Amino acid sequence: MAAGASRIFVSHLADVAVFDPNGDQVGRVRDLVCMLRVGRRPPRLLGLVVELTTRRRIFLPMTRVTGIESGQVITTGVLNVRRFEQRPTERLVFGDLLDRRVKLVETDDEVTVLDLSVQQLPARREWEVDRVFVRKGKGRAFRRSRGETLTVEWSAVTGFSLEEHGQGAESLLATFEQLRPADLANVLHHLSAKRRAEVAAALDDDRLADVLEQLPEDDQIEILGKLQKERAADVLEAMDPDDAADLLAELPEDEKERLLSLMQPDDAADMRRLMAYEEKTAGGLMTTEPIVLRPDATVADALARVRSPDLSPALAAQVYVCRPPDETPTGKYLGTVHFQRLLRDPPYTLVSALVDDDPQSLSPDAALPVVAGFFATYDMVAAPVVDESGALLGVVTVDDVLDHMLPEDWREAEFDLSDEGATHGS
Structure with missing residues (x-):
């Protein structure tokens, strides 16, 4: 509509x-x-x-x-x-x-x-x-x-809605519908394996993809393994490419190849490209779906792309100006424009006139400590990953850096989100 x-x-x-x-x-x-x-x-x-x-x-x-x-x-x-x-x-x-x-x-x-x-x-x-x-x-x-x-x-x-009582997956979904993906993931983690599979099977693909991204690795593999293979491929396509690639990399080779064969060719190609890099490098951390604009795009074009509700805040924070092709890997990377700069200039301004004079970027082989240092040095929420030829390969976001720097079991920890806990700390 x-x-x-x-x-x-x-x-x-x-x-x-x-x-x-x-x-x-x-x-x-x-x-x-x-x-x-x-x-x-x-x-x-x-x-x-x-x-x-x-x-x-x-x-x-x-x-x-x-x-x-x-x-x-x-x-x-x-x-x-x-x-x-x-x-x-x-x-x-x-x-x-x-x-x-x-x-x-x-x-x-x-x-x-x-x-x-x-x-x-x-x-x-x-x-x-x-x-x-x-x-x-x-x-x-x-x-x-x-x-x-x-x-x-x-x-x-009245006469349509679900009943409040009952312990089936249907009632659980209705009860948990307003939970954020991270909170629903925490609920799923503490359910029995049988009930976890029931709820996962009943979630729609996009919702399940969002929740899987927040679950510990063992839970991800367990849930994916209990889905029909065609649906498992659909859910992987709905996940962020870097998260989907990390999950695929943990599967047995035959299962991984079967799922890749069921995915859309472009999505499967992205997965294979990401899995070619070591996990804790810029290439292994990056997503392949940033906002890429050609030099002749305007501020109005950029703001229209930034407004997409499908984007995470980190990906919506800036646009990346590149020569064609404008899908990763792109033509020559020219620079980045932060959305705050977009808000300060007239809508007809070309984004090529707003890029940094000295664009900073990461090599795909940069190790995690180097990536973290880059974010700290330049106060970044997202950083471009550029190869030796100058093509933009993808973008690393700050949440992915944090995911890989925290202890492996951090998702299973209980966090105090009360007013007192949020205000005063431990």
Whole structure:
């Protein structure tokens, strides 16, 4: 949905054509997938069930939808053609929610769900089901009169949401939904192996990827090993490339190669490139997905890229100006522009006019102490990694430096996050 677009009723998406960025049709929408929550909170819209021209039905995450307009859905062009399988925590909007009998909270009247509306949350990549179109009445009188119709907020009806009780993975997910990935990772770490596998299997790919990045290595390997191989490859693709490469490097060679063969070729190539470096070097620490701009890009272009909600704060802190190609490894690296500098200059200014006169960078073979010293010397939150030819290979972020400098079991430590602990320390 384009920014500022009005809400869309799901009935308008039935059988809508799905196109790639080049305008080629890849399939049609057959259903929408959402996740219900405890209480009256609106469900998250996870993605679309798309039927390809081959009749295979696949899952298209909302993170790969760039627009819903004029009776069509536009995607990023990246599709996973693995056959769609509904998970325990998921509900199909057409198949499970429409024509359902629910009650109005205020009057306790029974109503029938005719339609639902969806809307993208402001400045975020998440979508929610926000309103319900219902018809009042039941029985013979209802069939004769057709009943009064009205549109209400999701919170104004009851009969959809998950029950608060129960110990299944579904209830656990609803309870932990608001936890940050690091906090949910801590919860998973302390669950039994069986329950940990159940919860991991029920999480969507992006959420599981975020959580895996925060787990100790043994837990990562255990969870990944219990997923279907196709899904394990999807989750690895959703992880930050450096974290995914670290995890792959710990797997047996045959399992690693099988997972790489199931990944998108570009993602697999990034993984192989990162695994070629020693773990505690700049090359082994870096991510291959920084913000890269060509010299003729403007400040407005740079700020638009920095605003992406998919970026971590460290990656959004600066842009890297390079000659084509503008995907790592790039053409000649020209320099870095911090977002604070972008905010001080007119939108039409070329980023090439704002780069440092003496750009500092790391060699991919720089050892961890050298990398840490570089960050301390130049007060960096992210640092470019450049090879002998002058090409930008990737970027090391400060969180990855800290991850590798702390004790191996630091993720298992308990931290005092109370006001007293945060203010006064130990």
